[in-house]
Amino acid sequence: MRIVVVNNFFPPRVGGSAHMAASLAxxxxxxxxxxLAVTAAYADAPAEERVDGYRVVRFPAMKMPQLGLSIDFDMTFASVRPGNWRRLFRLLDEFQPDAIHLHGQFFDLSWLAGWYARRRDLPTLLTIHTLLISDKKLYGAVFRLLDAVLVRPLLSLFRPRYVIxxxxxxxxxxxxxxxxxxxxEYLPIAVDVARFDQPLTMDVRVEHEIGDAPLIVSLGHVIPLRDRLPLVEAMPAILDEHPDTKVIVVGRVYYDAFLERARELGVRDAFIVQGAAPREDVPAYYAAADIVAHDLNGGCGTASLEAMLSGTATIASVPADNYPGIEMRNGENILLVPPDDATAVAEAVIDLLDDPERRAKLARRQSELVRAHFGLDVVAAEHLRAFEKMLGERGTRPAE
Known part of the structure; x- marks a missing residue:
């Protein structure tokens, strides 16, 4: 097959959907x-290159201003640049795809490529990475309106098959x-198992002069949807029991309310804000940690699954039946806390730090869970089967 992978987010930009799109490609x-991978321009990344055996084309794009919204981080849109629509259609016509894999339902390149797929009657998968939700009533209402008046009508035009x-x-x-x-299609997040079987690139504890102190790593961009506030508010209780505990926050900080809250609680000195780290260094941060705590506002995304894979005890905040068909047993192969519950986070962290044997057993079972169900090879094969099924169905659909 000739497959087009489309995502406004793509390496060298870091982030779960960017790396998943590139890994599947x-x-x-x-x-x-x-x-063929199609994405938006980012930083000084070349307009075109070959990576891992496939071609990447980056379209000129405009960066959206940061407005303080719940999904506020550096998003770029390509459709506003003159000529990009025609250029994209020409590029796809030249490639002559058999199928298209879109990533992200509210990005313009997904809409444009989806419309192209509709006109050419091409099988199309659309992976839903981010949900337009917020616990703030105003934002929640705005996001519902955006979904109702813009996203859903556009998706209805090209009718993709959704990857959930x-x-x-x-x-x-x-x-x-x-x-x-x-x-x-209900397909889980794909995790590149082989990447975590490579030698570590650095010694994080030496780099940050942490020594043998208990270490929590929280890896991923800091935005209002993942604000780190439950972890900050858990720290006074954690430090009462384990006073030397440090937290390294790895990722770009687009929303710094957690730092102000840490100062208010007198725990700011426990936090090391690293900023974004190269992708190849991520396993080193997990290896250095005693505990990983990232998805505490509701979720268990790529960063948490990678941490579980790496063999580090990881805390998340999703229901035990979060992944259809995958059995997660709280306290055995996953450690779950309610979303935005600082007390539960504190209790989970203290229990794990108090019991290294339990922590190691949990970490081992978490790694086994991810390798069995979330491995890139397993998930990619399921995507390809979905494409083959859709290609087989294309000739049997009645004319419209």
Missing amino acids: AEYVAAGHEV LDKLGADYCAERYRTGEPNS
Whole structure:
């Protein structure tokens, strides 16, 4: 097959959806398929290059201003640049794709490539990475309106088959986009297992002069949807029991309320804010940690799954049935706390620091869970089967 992978976010930009899109593209190539990746320009990344056996084309784009919203980070949009629409269609016509894999339902390149796929009658998968939700009433209302008047009507034009990553996403898509079994695939986040079998690139404890102190790593961009406030508010209780505990926050800080809250609580000195780290250094941060705590506002995304894979005890905040068909047993192969519950976070961290044997056993079982169900090769094969099924169905659909 000739497969187009489309995502406004793509390496060298860091982030879960960017790395998942790139990893799946590489896996499609490894399986013998030809791949074209289409993305938006980012920093000084070249306009075109070959990576891992496939071609990457980056379209000129405009950066959206930061407005303090719940999904506020550096998003770029390509459709506003003159000529990009025609250029994209020409590029796709030249490539002659058999199938298209879109990432992100509210990005303009997904909309444009989806419309192209509709006009060419091409099988299209759309992976839903981020949900337009907020616990703030105003933001929540704005996001619902955006979904209702913009996103859902656009998606209805090209009618993709939705790739839904977890139960929360399934409930969200059913409500907002009217999805169901006939137009959905339930495929988990893909984690590149091989990347965590490589030698570590650095000694994080030496780099930050941490020594043998208890270390919590929280890796991922800091935005209002992942604000780190539950971890900050748990720290006074944690420090009462383990006074030397340090927290390294790895990722760009787009929302710094957690730092102000840490100062108010007198725990700011426990936090080391690293900023974004190269992707190749991520395993080193997990290896240095005693505990990883990132998804505490509701979730268990790529960063948490990678931490689990690495063999470090990881705390998340999703229901035990979050991944359809994958059995997660709280306290055995996953450690779950309620979203935004600082007391539960404190209790979980203290229990793990108090019991290294339990911590090691949990970490081992978490790693086994991820390797069995979230490995890149396993998830990529499921995506390819979905494409093959859709290609087989294309000739049997009645004319419209």
